[in-house]
Amino acid sequence: WALYEQVFISALDCGRLEAADACLVQLSRQFPNSQRIRRYEAMRLEAEDNLDAATEIYKKMYETDKLDSLSRKRLVAVLKARGRSVEAIKELTSYLKDFCTDFEAWLELSELYLNECDYKKAAFCMEELILSNPHHHLYHQRYAEIKYTEGTTESMELAKSYFAQAVRLNPNNMRALFGLLLAAGNCASSTNKSSTSASRRESARLAQWAAAQVAERYRAAGSKAAKFTTSNSSNSSDAASSDVATLALQLSLCCSPTAAAGDASSPSQGQQQPASNPPML
Amino acid sequence: MSQFLVEPLAVAKIVLHACKYPHTAVNGVLLAEKPSPDSSNSSSKPIVICNTVPLFHSNLNLAPMLEAALMQIEATYKNYAIVGYYQANELLNDASPEGVGAHIYQKIAENCPLPRSLYILVDNKAIDRKCSTIPLIYYQRKEAGQSQKLERLPNSAVAIDDEEDCLETLANLLVRQAYRSLVDFDNHLDDIGLDWTNSRLAEQIRN
Numbered sequence: 250w251a252l253y254e255q256v257f258i259s260a261l262d263c264g265r266l267e268a269a270d271a272c273l274v275q276l277s278r279q280f281p282n283s284q285r286i287r288r289y290e291a292m293r294l295e296a297e298d299n300l301d302a303a304t305e306i307y308k309k310m311y312e313t314d315k316l317d318s319l320s321r322k323r324l325v326a327v328l329k330a331r332g333r334s335v336e337a338i339k340e341l342t343s344y345l346k347d348f349c350t351d352f353e354a355w356l357e358l359s360e361l362y363l364n365e366c367d368y369k370k371a372a373f374c375m376e377e378l379i380l381s382n383p384h385h386h387l388y389h390q391r392y393a394e395i396k397y398t399e400g401t402t403e404s405m406e407l408a409k410s411y412f413a414q415a416v417r418l419n420p421n422n423m424r425a426l427f428g429l430l431l432a433a434g435n436c437a438s439s440t441n442k443s444s445t446s447a448s449r450r451e452s453a454r455l456a457q458w459a460a461a462q463v464a465e466r467y468r469a470a471g472s473k474a475a476k477f478t479t480s481n482s483s484n485s486s487d488a489a490s491s492d493v494a495t496l497a498l499q500l501s502l503c504c505s506p507t508a509a510a511g512d513a514s515s516p517s518q519g520q521q522q523p524a525s526n527p528p529m530l
Numbered sequence: 531m532s533q534f535l536v537e538p539l540a541v542a543k544i545v546l547h548a549c550k551y552p553h554t555a556v557n558g559v560l561l562a563e564k565p566s567p568d569s570s571n572s573s574s575k576p577i578v579i580c581n582t583v584p585l586f587h588s589n590l591n592l593a594p595m596l597e598a599a600l601m602q603i604e605a606t607y608k609n610y611a612i613v614g615y616y617q618a619n620e621l622l623n624d625a626s627p628e629g630v631g632a633h634i635y636q637k638i639a640e641n642c643p644l645p646r647s648l649y650i651l652v653d654n655k656a657i658d659r660k661c662s663t664i665p666l667i668y669y670q671r672k673e674a675g676q677s678q679k680l681e682r683l684p685n686s687a688v689a690i691d692d693e694e695d696c697l698e699t700l701a702n703l704l705v706r707q708a709y710r711s712l713v714d715f716d717n718h719l720d721d722i723g724l725d726w727t728n729s730r731l732a733e734q735i736r737n
Contacts, residue, residue: 262553332621363591366630391589398593408594423719427598470722 250279257289261296269293284310288320300327318348325357334361352378359391368399386418390425397432402441408432409452416459423466430459532689534648534668535576538696541664542703542735543582543712543728548618548652550709551587557631558584558714559600559638560614560648561607576689577613577644583726584714590617591630599715606727611643616666618652627651627669627680635680639671646670648688649680661701664690699735708734 253272260269273293277286291306304327310320321344328337341358345351359374375392382388393411396404409432415425436444437452540560547556561581583603586595603612615638617631627635627649639647649669656665668683690696703709711731718726 330621332624360589363589364629366591391592394589394592394594398591400593423722424595427719428594431594431597466722 250276254289258292261292264296266293266296269296284314284317288323291320291323295323295327295330300331303327318344318351322354329361334364337361338365349377350381352381359395363395368395371395372399384418386415386422386425389415389418390422390428393425393428393432397428402436402439402443405432405435405439409436409455413455416462420462421466423463426459426463426466430456430463433459531574532576532687533646533670533683534579534688535691536579536650536688537581537691538699539732539735540579540582541666541690541696542700543584543731544616544618544650544652545657545665545700546703546709546712546731547584547587547714548654548657549704550712550714553620554587555590555618555620556584556587556714557590557615557617557634558582559603559612560616560650561603561610562613562644564609564611564643577646577648578691579613579648581607581610581732582616583607584712584728586716587714588716595715595719596634602726612638613642613644613646614638614648614650616650616652618654622654625651625653625655625667627667632680635669636671648683659701659704661697661704664693664697703735 253276257269257272257276260266260272270293273286273289276289277283280286287306287310291303291310294300294303294306304324307320307324307327310317311324321340325337325341325344328334328340338358338361341354341361345354345358348354355374355377359371359378362368362371362374372392372395375388375395378385378388379392389411393408393415396408396411409429412425412429412432415422416429419425433452433456437449437456439449544558547558550556559582560579561583562577562579583599585599589595600612615631615635617627619626631649631651635647635649647670649671651667651669653665653667656663666688668685668688669680670683672679672681708731713724713726713728713731715726718724
């Protein structure tokens with residue numbers, strides 16, 4: 250019967266309403282008067298764009314059972330489908346006051362806030378997720394991206410730290426490596442009074458390390474592609490990967506000309522230590 | 531005389547990208563050949579949009595990956611310029627070009643080396659397997675005034691090169707589910723072995 254449920258939901262996703270109806274009929278026969286089946290009926294109504302009727306069913310289900318989290322979440326989905334993001338956010342926030350450990354809901358709320366360009370609140374949602382699961386590199390990386398997008402000097406510093414943490418948790422996370430390269434580059438060339446030359450040099454070293462990591466990954470990917478493809482395309486993929494490798498190194502070197510010029514010994518040191526961990530911040 | 535001429539490859543990549551991720555918003559940039567320095571800067575000739583780069587299908591609002599992508603695009607396509615932006619919204623009924631997409635487009639328009647830039651919005655409702663019409667809506671920023679709002683362009687302002695052939699190709703591609711082999715920048719970041727320039731798909735489309 251679990252299979253019937255999965256086929257029903259997949260059929261709704263693909264727009265195959267006849268198949269969905271067939272599954273729903275079987276499920277309702279097997280489980281009469283079931284709340285779960287009622288929810289599926291409401292989802293069926295959502296699929297045909299009859300959002301008012303679906304909303305009615307979800308509201309009734311919530312009134313009869315205050316602990317019904319799934320129908321509340323479907324209500325948020327209906328509001329989102331109608332384009333009413335502000336109401337969806339309000340509904341989801343009140344849901345999270347009752348069910349504060351629902352991580353999917355926090356992630357969804359973060360996305361809703363991002364669509365409204367409310368970066369501070371989106372970052373708050375990611376902070377809740379990081380607190381719940383501090384070893385998940387994707388949460389750190391997403392938090393860092395939000396901080397980077399905010400654009401202030403303090404948030405850029407934070408972005409740099411969180412990208413570095415994401416890289417430490419998963420050295421193969423390309424988004425975190427690119428993010429670290431860009432954020433450290435921005436910190437290194439920051440003209441803000443609060444950044445000292447020592448911290449700018451540190452950021453420059455970090456950017457160069459990140460660039461070297463990116464370059465190494467692209468070279469590895471380029472040579473792997475070369476083994477499995479014909480000679481024509483292997484040339485182009487090699488060229489593409491070496492293009493990115495040189496671009497990454499150029500980016501890191503031009504991000505802080507003063508730091509690079511003043512501290513000529515540091516680039517060579519960075520390259521002699523191909524450590525898998527980033528330098529300690 | 532139309533202001534822009536969009537080649538079938540560009541149209542195909544935009545629609546395939548939207549079809550690959552029907553449950554989420556997608557975006558990308560439009561490319562045109564850079565004018566050679568000795569050619570006369572005639573703003574009367576239509577700008578030919580010959581290719582697109584599909585960018586993201588998640589977190590379109592976040593800056594760092596967008597910056598990384600734009601840098602790679604500029605480094606890879608040295609003879610081309612980024613002249614526009616396209617987006618397909620998440621909701622079926624949402625045909626609004628405003629939001630983060632508009633901000634990105636404004637930045638692209640400010641830095642565009644050609645006299646005009648284009649914002650293409652995919653008309654989600656118009657996508658169907660029969661491909662009877664090109665499912666795209668065109669916008670451009672108003673030059674005058676500080677508001678920099680987007681104004682909708684009439685379909686006559688943007689011509690599609692060999693429209694009937696383009697529609698037929700598009701229908702074939704959708705039936706063959708060619709969008710499965712489309713690689714956007716998000717896919718590339720998940721696996722850097724994947725080719726975000728989609729050169730193989732481009733060959734298929736041209737043939």
